[in-house]
Amino acid sequence: MSISEKLSLEQVAEILELKPVTVKRYAREGLLDGEETQGTWVFEAEKVMKFKELQSKLR
Numbered sequence: 438m439s440i441s442e443k444l445s446l447e448q449v450a451e452i453l454e455l456k457p458v459t460v461k462r463y464a465r466e467g468l469l470d471g472e473e474t475q476g477t478w479v480f481e482a483e484k485v486m487k488f489k490e491l492q493s494k495l496r
Contacts, residue, residue, distance in 0.1 A: 442482040446471075449480045453489055 449471075450457040464471035464478060469488050471480040 444480045444482050444485055446478040446480075449478075449485050452485055453492065 444452070446457050446460055449469075450460045453460065455463075460469065460471075461478060463469040464473070464480070469480070470484045471478050473479075
């Protein structure tokens with residue numbers, strides 16, 4: 438996975454081991470940085486991996 442790679446909602450949900458609806462809620466609440474364009478969410482791989490690292494520290 439390259440740093441500048443863009444990930445879909447489903448890919449992020451799989452990486453973070455969350456349901457897509459939870460990822461979408463996190464993005465809407467500003468907890469996870471993502472961009473919604475015409476109803477489709479896109480996330481930067483680097484930011485998702487940073488979130489995953491933080492998530493692992495909280496568990």
